[in-house]
Amino acid sequence: MIPSGVLIREGSTDILVPSDHSVHGPGSIKGAVFFNEQMAFNRDVSVMLLRALGRDLTVADAMAATGSRSVRIANEVPGADVVANDISPEAVSYIDANIRLNSLSNCRSSYRNMHSLFAEESFDYVDLDPFGSPVPFMQSAIRGCRRKGILAVTATDTAPLAGAHAVKCRRRYQSEPVRGYMCHEGGLRILMCSLARELAKFDRGMRPLLSFYADHYFRTYVQIEEGAAAADLALSRLGYMEYDTETLERSLSAEKDQRHRYGPFWTGPLHDPGVLSRMSQLGMSDERRAFKYLNLWRNEIDTEVFVYDMSELSSHVKMSPPRIDDFMEFLNWHGHAAKSHVCPSSFKTDIPLRDLLALYREFSPDAVR
Numbered sequence: 001m002i003p004s005g006v007l008i009r010e011g012s013t014d015i016l017v018p019s020d021h022s023v024h025g026p027g028s029i030k031g032a033v034f035f036n037e038q039m040a041f042n043r044d045v046s047v048m049l050l051r052a053l054g055r056d057l058t059v060a061d062a063m064a065a066t067g068s069r070s071v072r073i074a075n076e077v078p079g080a081d082v083v084a085n086d087i088s089p090e091a092v093s094y095i096d097a098n099i100r101l102n103s104l105s106n107c108r109s110s111y112r113n114m115h116s117l118f119a120e121e122s123f124d125y126v127d128l129d130p131f132g133s134p135v136p137f138m139q140s141a142i143r144g145c146r147r148k149g150i151l152a153v154t155a156t157d158t159a160p161l162a163g164a165h166a167v168k169c170r171r172r173y174q175s176e177p178v179r180g181y182m183c184h185e186g187g188l189r190i191l192m193c194s195l196a197r198e199l200a201k202f203d204r205g206m207r208p209l210l211s212f213y214a215d216h217y218f219r220t221y222v223q224i225e226e227g228a229a230a231a232d233l234a235l236s237r238l239g240y241m242e243y244d245t246e247t248l249e250r251s252l253s254a255e256k257d258q259r260h261r262y263g264p265f266w267t268g269p270l271h272d273p274g275v276l277s278r279m280s281q282l283g284m285s286d287e288r289r290a291f292k293y294l295n296l297w298r299n300e301i302d303t304e305v306f307v308y309d310m311s312e313l314s315s316h317v318k319m320s321p322p323r324i325d326d327f328m329e330f331l332n333w334h335g336h337a338a339k340s341h342v343c344p345s346s347f348k349t350d351i352p353l354r355d356l357l358a359l360y361r362e363f364s365p366d367a368v369r
């Protein structure tokens with residue numbers, strides 16, 4: 001039976017979704033099957049990244065709901081062979097309808113608990129997109145990745161990861177979250193730390209391909225590296241952070257101590273520049289947004305863990321903020337600086353804090369010239 005709903009188009013794919021679905025924000029379970037229009041960007045990124053890999057891939061969309069991501073990948077990524085899995089029979093009826101709607105011969109539905117699917121089958125690419133925290137599903141998703149596979153994980157539990165529910169973060173991620181202007185970079189790096197620790201239990205390491213915060217969620221794509229040495233290398237990239245909101249001092253330490261009390265976080269890179277350079281926004285559901293983020297990610301200073309925010313500097317020096325683009329240009333005369341993707345008013349730089357504050361005072365519109 002064809003389920004009822006409305007037809008939408010994302011990228012070059014038609015998708016039947018329940019009429020009553022989330023349009024903005026984190027999305028809530030409205031009917032029997034979940035769909036959130038705002039996650040179109042998240043699905044665009046999957047298509048762009050998998051296309052950029054440029055090779056044939058077996059794909060498992062572990063929690064596919066309507067199968068929106070699965071059918072987009074099957075339809076828009078050459079060489080993809082997709083299994084769209086969900087535990088809900090209502091979801092599977094949407095998946096089947098969407099496979100038929102797009103006449104896809106390289107996509108099949110699967111009506112299983114993802115834990116049992118990945119106990120039996122493994123794939124080149126596994127996508128994990130649950131409600132809330134991915135932690136209860138990570139081990140099975142890792143099992144479901146073939147040797148040197150790629151794992152993509154979404155976390156929508158931003159309140160714990162970004163420090164609004166620190167107790168929950170400690171419980172779920174065994175990490176102390178950081179609040180304030182570092183909270184989103186921190187949340188993303190806690191998610192990545194948790195993934196690195198899970199992978200290490202299987203003697204596997206990870207190399208991030210792309211990791212970001214957008215809208216209301218964190219998302220990371222990692223290339224799995226095989227072997228105990230790779231696992232040890234990934235674990236060596238975990239560390240603790242000092243973030244003093246009075247002095248704005250930030251620093252990292254491999255060990256937890258009185259000053260470095262936040263974390264552990266992933267302190268390695270977020271992105272792979274090669275993959276980013278091959279990603280293209282053409283044909284995506286929102287080309288402008290995809291292009292904007294591709295540029296932010298490509299230009300971000302990925303050797304730096306710490307972000308600064310214009311408002312943070314402004315309230316610290318008690319002077320009005322300059323325009324961020326002008327300030328970035330000014331900073332680049334003195335060192336290296338670029339905007340960060342986590343917030344429009346945030347940036348990363350290699351300029352030491354003392355010098356940065358002096359430059360901010362000098363460049364503020366309030367400065368006496």
Ligand SMILES: C[S@@+](CC[C@H](N)C(=O)[O-])C[C@H]1O[C@@H](n2cnc3c(N)ncnc32)[C@H](O)[C@@H]1O
Binds near residue numbers: 066131
């Ligand atoms: C947030 S929705 C997925 C959204 C989807 N990826 C998209 O882009 O529209 C989470 C889905 O996970 C499914 N789910 C929950 N637990 C599951 C499990 N153990 N195995 C498989 N699917 C599960 C739910 O039925 C729900 O459809």
